[in-house]
Amino acid sequence: xxxxxxxxxxxxxxxxxxxxxxxxxxxxxxxxxxxxxxxxxxxxxxxxxxxxxxxxxxxxxxxxxxxxxxxxxxxxxxxxxxxxxxxxxxxxxxxxxxxxxxxxxxxxxxxxxxxxxxxxxxxxxxxxxxxxxxxxxxxxxxxxxxxxxxxxxxxxxxxxxxxxxxxxxxxxxxxxxxxxxxxxxxxxxxxxxxxxxxxxxxxxxxxxxxxxxxxxxxxxxxxxxxxxxxxxxxxxxxxxxxxxxxxxxxxxxxxxxxxxxxxxxxxxxxxxxxxxxxxxxxxxxxxxxxxxxxxxxxxxxxxxxxxxxxxxxxxxxxxxxxxxxxxxxxxxxxxxxxxxxxxxxxxxxxxxxxxxxxxxxxxxxxxxxxxxxxxxxxxxxxxxxxxxxxxxxxxxxxxxxxxxxxxxxxxxxx
Amino acid sequence: xxxxxxxxxxxxxxxxxxxxxxxxxxxxxxxxxxxxxxxxxxxxxxxxxxxxxxxxxxxxxxxxxxxxxxxxxxxxxxxxxxxxxxxxxxxxxxxxxxxxxxxxxxxxxxxxxxxxxxxxxxxxxxxxxxxxxxxxxxxxxxxxxxxxxxxxxxxxxxxxxxxxxxxxxxxxxxxxxxxxxxxxxxxxxxxxxxxxxxxxxxxxxxxxxxxxxxxxxxxxxxxxxxxxxxxxxxxxxxxxxxxxxxxxxxxxxxxxxxxxxxxxxxxxxxxxxxxxxxxxxxxxxxxxxxxxxxxxxxxxxxxxxxxxxxxxxxxxxxxxxxxxxxxxxxxxxxxxxxxxxxxxxxxxxxxxxxxxxxxxxxxxxxxxxxxxxxxxxxxxxxxxxxxxxxxxxxxxxxxxxxxxxxxxxxxx
Numbered sequence: 001x002x003x004x005x006x007x008x009x010x011x012x013x014x015x016x017x018x019x020x021x022x023x024x025x026x027x028x029x030x031x032x033x034x035x036x037x038x039x040x041x042x043x044x045x046x047x048x049x050x051x052x053x054x055x056x057x058x059x060x061x062x063x064x065x066x067x068x069x070x071x072x073x074x075x076x077x078x079x080x081x082x083x084x085x086x087x088x089x090x091x092x093x094x095x096x097x098x099x100x101x102x103x104x105x106x107x108x109x110x111x112x113x114x115x116x117x118x119x120x121x122x123x124x125x126x127x128x129x130x131x132x133x134x135x136x137x138x139x140x141x142x143x144x145x146x147x148x149x150x151x152x153x154x155x156x157x158x159x160x161x162x163x164x165x166x167x168x169x170x171x172x173x174x175x176x177x178x179x180x181x182x183x184x185x186x187x188x189x190x191x192x193x194x195x196x197x198x199x200x201x202x203x204x205x206x207x208x209x210x211x212x213x214x215x216x217x218x219x220x221x222x223x224x225x226x227x228x229x230x231x232x233x234x235x236x237x238x239x240x241x242x243x244x245x246x247x248x249x250x251x252x253x254x255x256x257x258x259x260x261x262x263x264x265x266x267x268x269x270x271x272x273x274x275x276x277x278x279x280x281x282x283x284x285x286x287x288x289x290x291x292x293x294x295x296x297x298x299x300x301x302x303x304x305x306x307x308x309x310x311x312x313x314x315x316x317x318x319x320x321x322x323x324x325x326x327x328x329x330x331x332x333x334x335x336x337x338x339x340x341x342x343x344x345x346x347x348x349x350x351x352x353x354x355x356x357x358x359x360x361x362x363x364x365x366x367x368x369x370x371x372x373x374x375x376x377x378x379x380x381x382x383x384x385x386x387x388x389x390x391x392x393x394x395x396x397x398x399x400x401x402x403x404x405x406x407x408x409x410x411x412x413x414x
Numbered sequence: 415x416x417x418x419x420x421x422x423x424x425x426x427x428x429x430x431x432x433x434x435x436x437x438x439x440x441x442x443x444x445x446x447x448x449x450x451x452x453x454x455x456x457x458x459x460x461x462x463x464x465x466x467x468x469x470x471x472x473x474x475x476x477x478x479x480x481x482x483x484x485x486x487x488x489x490x491x492x493x494x495x496x497x498x499x500x501x502x503x504x505x506x507x508x509x510x511x512x513x514x515x516x517x518x519x520x521x522x523x524x525x526x527x528x529x530x531x532x533x534x535x536x537x538x539x540x541x542x543x544x545x546x547x548x549x550x551x552x553x554x555x556x557x558x559x560x561x562x563x564x565x566x567x568x569x570x571x572x573x574x575x576x577x578x579x580x581x582x583x584x585x586x587x588x589x590x591x592x593x594x595x596x597x598x599x600x601x602x603x604x605x606x607x608x609x610x611x612x613x614x615x616x617x618x619x620x621x622x623x624x625x626x627x628x629x630x631x632x633x634x635x636x637x638x639x640x641x642x643x644x645x646x647x648x649x650x651x652x653x654x655x656x657x658x659x660x661x662x663x664x665x666x667x668x669x670x671x672x673x674x675x676x677x678x679x680x681x682x683x684x685x686x687x688x689x690x691x692x693x694x695x696x697x698x699x700x701x702x703x704x705x706x707x708x709x710x711x712x713x714x715x716x717x718x719x720x721x722x723x724x725x726x727x728x729x730x731x732x733x734x735x736x737x738x739x740x741x742x743x744x745x746x747x748x749x750x751x752x753x754x755x756x757x758x759x760x761x762x763x764x765x766x767x768x769x770x771x772x773x774x775x776x777x778x779x780x781x782x783x784x785x786x787x788x789x790x791x792x793x794x795x796x797x798x799x800x801x802x803x804x805x806x807x808x809x810x811x812x813x814x815x816x817x818x819x820x821x822x823x824x825x826x
Contacts (some may be wrong), residue, residue, distance in 0.1 A: 021437035024759050054681070062691060066682035070748040073755030076681075092755050121694030128649040128719050129697050134549045234647055236548040269486045278478070280535030283542035305542060335486045342489025342507045346440045350762045 001354075003368045004194040008202055010210040011182030015362045016197060017189045017354055025096050025190035026355035028088035029103055030363055032185070033178040035158075036082045036151040036292075037215060044158020045166060045174050047080040048123050052171065053087060054078070055115040057105050062115060065106055072098050082152055083215075083293055084363065090352050093191045097200060104204035107179065116168045124160050134235045134403055135303065141230060142241035142299075142401035148224040151217040152295055181205065183213040187359035190351030218294035220248070222397045227411060230403040237283065238306040238404035240313060244320075245393045246289055246296035249364040253392070254291055255377045256385035261289040261298055262336045263328050264319065269335070271323070275315050276302070282312050293364065298395070306406050313400075313411060320395035327387050340378045344371065417761075419771065419781050420610045422617075426624055427598030430617050431771045431781065433605040435764060441606025442506040442764035444772050445519065449594035450499040451574070452567040452632045458581040460540055460574015461590050466494045466501050467536045468528050468587060474521030478529065481518070490515050496572040498564075499706070500776075506765055509607035513616055520620035523595060530584040540579045547573065552698075552717060555644065555652040555816040559713070562642060563656040563812040565634040568706060596626025601775050605767035634708075641813045643820035651723035651817030653716045653730070657808050659703060661710040662777040668790045669802035670703065674712055675749040676741055676799070677701045677733065682748060684733050689716060695726045701734075707777060712808070720818055727821050731811075738803035741796050753791045757784060 001019045008014070034046050055062040069076050069089065076089035076099075087107065091099045130136045140155055147153025157163075186201055222245050247253040265272045265287020276282040282304035290297050300320075304312050347353040348371040361369045369377075402409050418434035451462040471478040485492065492505040503522070505515055547554050561569045602621075604613060659670045677685050678701040689699045696718040704713055714734065718726040760766045761784075774781045813823045 023761050024755075063682065063687065066680065066687070066691070067744075067748065070680035070682040071751055073748075073751035073753075074680075075755070075759070090759065092758055118692075118694040122690060122697055125650070125695070125718060126697040129717055131649045132551050237542070237546050239549075268492075269482045274479075277539070278532075278535065280538030280542075283539065283546050303546065305545070335483065338487050338489040339491075340489075342440070342491065342511075345508060346491075346506060346764075349438050349440060349764070350759075 022190040026351040035154040043162040138239040138403035146243040146399040189354035242300040249291035431603040444768040445503040448599040459578030472527035559654040598628035603772035606764040644816040734808040
């Protein structure tokens with residue numbers, strides 16, 4: 001696999017990895033914008049805009065966009081997070097020019113008023129769908145509670161109300177500010193020719209407007225340390241989410257943080273597994289490490305019978321207290337590394353996995369990280385690094401949100 | 415690069431399949447054991463799900479923790495899925511760890527400890543699994559759809575019932591294991607950076623002396639079909655429906671698949687275009703094909719706000735029926751492009767290939783070479799698809815809805 005990098009005159013960055021043994025190519029356009037870049041009056045606009053990008057351009061109707069992708073057998077989609085909006089397609093190598101043409105074209109959308117009004121319904125349906133899923137509802141509200149007034153707490157979907165009141169011109173304004181060449185990274189991985197690719201993308205995107213798209217509010221936060229119970233009588237299980245601070249995406253401690261989350265909360269063989277799942281106390285319990293620009297967070301989730309909630313929550317807190325005091329063992333660290341090694345290798349075997357990893361690494365670190373670089377970083381994690389994560393990002397600073405049938409949840413400190 | 419596919423049938427009835435993939439560092443394995451939930455005793459529905467959870471809690475000489483640690487130290491990601499007919503054991507790790515992983519699976523499949531002390535905990539998990547379905551309306555509506563649509567016991571939910579779980583004992587679980595885990599009918603498939611000869615030798619050593627007889631197939635009772643509504647105060651109404659199709663291996667199988675792809679193969683496909691893009695009725699709408707050896711169906715789902723649920727159902731049903739009236743060449747070309755690229759991209763995933771060769775073997779008794787699949791896709795035409803859809807039109811629907819109010823389902 002070989003790495004390549006090129007910046008067009010307008011500031012659009014191209015990064016790629018070529019691998020002649022791959023059967024396909026994955027291509028992604030990463031726009032550095034998301035819910036954290038929204039003001040309250042346009043809450044949900046990043047995600048709504050992601051949908052509108054598929055609604056066509058001067059050259060293509062919405063129907064043309066879908067059909068042009070389908071015609072080349074593309075596996076394509078998009079997603080919006082707190083800080084990235086990503087459009088991607090996996091195609092057979094011979095269709096790379098067409099796929100690049102479609103993606104580059106739709107990134108300059110018409111945002112037609114009738115499409116805007118129609119798509120609003122779809123977004124409101126999407127919000128309705130998630131409302132009926134308590135695990136997701138709990139996640140969204142827990143983030144809001146933890147981050148409080150920090151922009152990372154902004155809801156990605158927005159609310160039905162915020163989306164309803166959003167106007168087409170507000171979206172156009174947001175688009176003009178955020179979708180400029182220096183704020184976009186195009187990433188390709190798989191079987192293709194780099195020189196041709198650069199020529200192709202220069203032809204397609206070389207005239208895109210340039211400028212600066214600053215991001216405000218990168219300030220670190222330790223969270224609100226709040227405890228909230230959201231009562232939903234019709235929900236059957238109690239869904240609890242604990243959020244605590246963790247290293248940000250640029251931190252050299254991120255591999256240690258990821259490893260720590262795996263030791264504590266992987267879905268098999270972790271401390272949470274043995275304490276809650278193995279004895280049948282909870283239906284699910286896990287921990288994961290999420291990293292953003294300027295902030296990171298550990299998310300610990302628990303779903304269980306409401307009657308069991310207080311006891312289970314006490315067990316979770318005890319696990320956090322214990323690891324905070326004593327750290328992890330050398331055996332746990334070695335086992336976690338074996339799991340990670342296998343997952344990193346397998347995740348990198350498909351161009352789609354590499355394309356995503358390349359893009360994220362470039363956006364956050366401004367540098368290339370090969371699969372072996374990543375493996376080495378995990379291999380190098382020591383007990384001391386994990387201790388440092390615990391010391392700098394304490395589990396004491398945890399915020400908790402429980403959503404379900406319970407009216408209150410006792411969480412007396414023992 | 416030509417595919418490198420291997421096969422060996424052992425005298426005891428175990429089938430070993432492998433595909434060598436030179437360009438990867440990993441390997442995936444897949445056991446299909448014919449011990450699915452159709453084999454649950456009627457008085458103890460949920461037995462197979464409990465067995466699949468118990469079976470990894472200690473095996474051979476290792477207790478539950480030792481086994482878990484051994485698996486983790488191999489970097490083996492795994493899961494056990496209970497289907498109607500099979501329990502699927504899936505695992506993937508670095509190719510160099512595959513032999514050690516197989517040693518562990520030989521213990522799990524042949525010598526599980528099924529520790530009595532863990533049974534209450536596992537039963538508690540099984541009960542929570544049933545309960546939590548209430549918090550997942552989409553999964554819930556599909557469970558009810560399958561229950562009504564398939565002949566019993568094929569329509570069973572693997573989760574079982576609270577009464578069924580309560581009836582399970584350590585002894586009944588052991589009986590279930592003994593009766594259902596046998597080499598006959600079991601398929602082991604492996605894909606990745608593997609060496610065939612040493613793999614075959616190892617599997618012979620680990621499983622060659624495995625004994626046991628295959629059970630006769632379950633007797634099927636006619637399906638309930640018809641309509642049902644599950645009443646629940648939700649933001650969205652869930653709509654699920656199913657109608658018969660032809661099974662995998664049928665001469666018209668590819669046409670049937672193409673018919674489903676025309677409805678739901680990409681964002682330009684009919685359901686997405688008509689229900690979501692043109693009318694904005696929902697976020698999620700799709701159709702998919704599901705098959706057993708003797709019967710198959712098209713499953714269709716839409717989730718939509720209550721006020722627009724009736725229109726969504728009407729438009730969806732109209733699209734399902736309209737497709738037999740004719741398809742355009744353009745649509746067929748798009749379907750072919752989608753199917754072809756998924757066949758080729760499958761070659762990049764060890765898990766996908768391990769799954770595909772096992773399923774080919776189960777349904778067809780052979781592995782389809784990639785050229786055969788590509789030729790069949792190339793052979794699709796608007797005429798062949800429409801001819802198939804006219805012979806097997808969308809009718810005899812089973813319809814299940816979940817939400818505050820039942821919908822008006824026109825009788826067909």
